[in-house]
Amino acid sequence: MIHAEHLTKKYGAKTAVDSIDFTVxxxxxxxxxxxxxxxxxTTMRMIVGLDVPTSGSVTVNGKRxxxxxxxxxxVGALLDAKAVHTGRSARNHLLAMAATHNIGRRRVDExxxxxxxxxxASKRVGGFSLGMGQRLGIAAxxxxxxATLILDEPVNGLDPEGVLWVxxxxxxxxxxxxxxxxxxxxxxxxxxxxxxxxxLGRGKIVADAPIADILSGSTRPTVRFRSPEAARxxxxxxxxxxxxxxxxxxxxxxxGLSAPEIGEIAARSGxxxxxxxxxxxxxEEAYMALTQDDVxxxxxxxxxxVAR
Amino acid sequence: MxxxxxxxxxxxxxxxxxxxxxxxxxxxxxxxxxxxxxYAIVVIVSLALGGLMASTLYLPEAIPPEAQAPLAVxxxxxxxxxxxxxxxxxxxxxxxxxxSTGMIRSTLTAVPRRLPALWGKAVVLFLATFVxxxxxxxxxxxxxxxxxxxxGVESSLGTDGVLLALLGGALYLAxxxxxxxxxxxxxxxxxxxxxxxxxxxxxxxxxxxxxPATWARDxxxxxxxxxxxxxxxxxxxxxxxxxxxxxxxxxxxVAASLAVAAVLLKRRDA
Numbered sequence: 001m002i003h004a005e006h007l008t009k010k011y012g013a014k015t016a017v018d019s020i021d022f023t024v025x026x027x028x029x030x031x032x033x034x035x036x037x038x039x040x041x042t043t044m045r046m047i048v049g050l051d052v053p054t055s056g057s058v059t060v061n062g063k064r065x066x067x068x069x070x071x072x073x074x075v076g077a078l079l080d081a082k083a084v085h086t087g088r089s090a091r092n093h094l095l096a097m098a099a100t101h102n103i104g105r106r107r108v109d110e111x112x113x114x115x116x117x118x119x120x121a122s123k124r125v126g127g128f129s130l131g132m133g134q135r136l137g138i139a140a141x142x143x144x145x146x147a148t149l150i151l152d153e154p155v156n157g158l159d160p161e162g163v164l165w166v167x168x169x170x171x172x173x174x175x176x177x178x179x180x181x182x183x184x185x186x187x188x189x190x191x192x193x194x195x196x197x198x199x200l201g202r203g204k205i206v207a208d209a210p211i212a213d214i215l216s217g218s219t220r221p222t223v224r225f226r227s228p229e230a231a232r233x234x235x236x237x238x239x240x241x242x243x244x245x246x247x248x249x250x251x252x253x254x255x256g257l258s259a260p261e262i263g264e265i266a267a268r269s270g271x272x273x274x275x276x277x278x279x280x281x282x283x284e285e286a287y288m289a290l291t292q293d294d295v296x297x298x299x300x301x302x303x304x305x306v307a308r
Numbered sequence: 309m310x311x312x313x314x315x316x317x318x319x320x321x322x323x324x325x326x327x328x329x330x331x332x333x334x335x336x337x338x339x340x341x342x343x344x345x346x347y348a349i350v351v352i353v354s355l356a357l358g359g360l361m362a363s364t365l366y367l368p369e370a371i372p373p374e375a376q377a378p379l380a381v382x383x384x385x386x387x388x389x390x391x392x393x394x395x396x397x398x399x400x401x402x403x404x405x406x407x408s409t410g411m412i413r414s415t416l417t418a419v420p421r422r423l424p425a426l427w428g429k430a431v432v433l434f435l436a437t438f439v440x441x442x443x444x445x446x447x448x449x450x451x452x453x454x455x456x457x458x459x460g461v462e463s464s465l466g467t468d469g470v471l472l473a474l475l476g477g478a479l480y481l482a483x484x485x486x487x488x489x490x491x492x493x494x495x496x497x498x499x500x501x502x503x504x505x506x507x508x509x510x511x512x513x514x515x516x517x518x519x520p521a522t523w524a525r526d527x528x529x530x531x532x533x534x535x536x537x538x539x540x541x542x543x544x545x546x547x548x549x550x551x552x553x554x555x556x557x558x559x560x561x562v563a564a565s566l567a568v569a570a571v572l573l574k575r576r577d578a
Contacts, residue, residue, distance in 0.1 A: 045577075048417050048420065049416070049417075049420045050413055050416060050417065050577065050578045051577040051578075052577060065420050066420035066421050068420075069323050069324065070322060070323035070324055071324060071417070071418065071419075071420050072324070072417075072418055073322060073323075077417055079413060079417075080410055080413055082409065082410045083409075083410040083411060083412075083413040083414040083417075084409065084410065084411055084414060085336070085340065085405060085406060085409045085411040086409050087340040087341060087342070087405070087409075088336070088339045088340055089339065092335060092336075092339035093414075095335050096332045096333075096335040096336045096339070097332070097414060097418050098332075099328050099329075099331040099332035099335055100324055100325075100328045100329050100331075100332040100418040100419055101322055101323060101324050101325075101328055101418070102321050102322055102323065102325060102327075102328045103322055140414060144322070
């Protein structure tokens with residue numbers, strides 16, 4: 001359980017995290033989304049005390065992280081895959097981390113095996129690929145068999161097999177009742193992994209809800225229909241607050257009405273429908289809709305004409 | 309929402325402890341190449357310089373008895389002046405290497421109260437460097453003393469001040485390593501830390517020597533490296549500081565630098 005109250009971080013005049021309140025609950029995978037610079041990493045760093053909040057507080061299982069007698073068994077964190085001395089071997093890195101908490105050599109070998117690092121454990125970390133570094137970071141996070149796991153972009157640089165492994169691992173750990181807090185910019189991956197989402201934009205919470213609610217609630221229903229009298233049907237829909245795009249002569253996309261509603265209207269007007277398809281919003285669309293005003297580093301939209 | 313609570317067997321002895329932090333820092337210190345190289349260089353150079361000085365010393369006249377022991381000590385601690393530069397670089401790297409690689413974030417996540425990690429580093433570095441210092445200085449003594457004895461310069465560890473001066477040489481190396489660790493913690497950069505630490509050791513004494521003022525001359529014995537030289541020499545009648553006073557001066561430098569380092573480490577975001 002992670003609990004933040006009015007958590008704020010300012011760097012000079014710039015507010016990175018702006019008085020946010022949230023709770024990350026046990027037994028669930030909570031996804032943490034937001035554009036670059038939204039304050040995700042800063043928030044995660046404040047949870048484990050690497051950054052000190054300007055005001056407000058964040059606790060893990062009721063206490064500030066630093067106040068726990070055994071921090072590594074409370075929280076395992078992967079915040080930065082490169083948080084390892086490049087001149088030291090992976091095993092020695094893990095042994096040094098483990099020694100602080102009197103965690104035995106057996107557990108070190110266990111996490112090395114779990115993360116598939118056996119063959120490179122005695123090699124110096126400087127020569128590791130991004131994916132290997134990421135696995136070592138996850139191994140370090142798992143050392144204390146922690147009740148809460150905080151992973152910042154854990155699948156970054158992993159191969160498809162590694163991505164699947166991380167997904168299954170966090171799902172499994174959540175099913176054991178652990179608290180999992182996970183950030184990722186891979187929306188499709190998040191849709192498969194997370195139960196609950198917290199979306200951050202410009203240091204503020206834009207959404208905090210179960211993933212199903214975000215998918216259905218934040219976007220309006222989108223329906224596509226095909227009809228020989230597409231234009232006439234489209235006209236009879238304009239009375240309502242709907243967005244209509246007509247691509248081609250007989251294909252229309254409607255935002256704001258459900259498929260049954262359109263079907264009823266078509267029937268009442270005696271219009272033949274050749275196709276009526278509800279389009280489910282992807283997490284990516286839902287996310288874009290939530291954060292479009294909060295993107296810190298706004299890119300100019302490239303119109304299709306230009307792209308072509 | 310699932311309200312499963314986690315029931316997991318946590319071994320009762322698994323928790324953050326001072327002993328664990330010391331063991332962790334010892335693993336860290338010995339598992340990077342810089343440490344092995346630095347300590348090897350300190351020992352080898354100390355033995356080589358001691359032997360070289362003793363064997364090349366040209367003594368046309370007999371040395372008066374009261375100057376014999378100081379000469380033997382000088383040969384044994386000749387390498388300390390060089391060794392201090394090496395352990396200084398090592399001391400800075402112990403922490404700046406963590407900042408440059410990002411390791412510091414792992415360290416401070418494991419020891420979130422932070423200061424125990426600094427104390428752990430300081431203690432381990434002090435002890436390791438002290439042992440290496442003992443090997444270097446006493447090794448150099450056992451290499452040079454027989455050569456000098458053949459030239460009529462007699463000394464023994466029992467001679468007044470010899471044992472203390474040799475111990476002082478090893479202690480001084482250990483203190484320099486910890487002082488440099490503190491400087492590295494303040495500056496968080498290898499280049500800046502090494503430049504500053506070596507500046508204090510080498511350049512500060514020269515600068516004070518150049519300034520033609522009484523206060524500069526009065527201040528000089530209290531500089532870190534000058535107090536150190538007093539610490540690892542047989543006390544001479546004209547010396548400003550007694551060895552125990554020199555020891556206190558060196559310790560004051562180390563304590564002050566560690567205090568500043570501790571405040572900054574605690575206060576800054578990592």
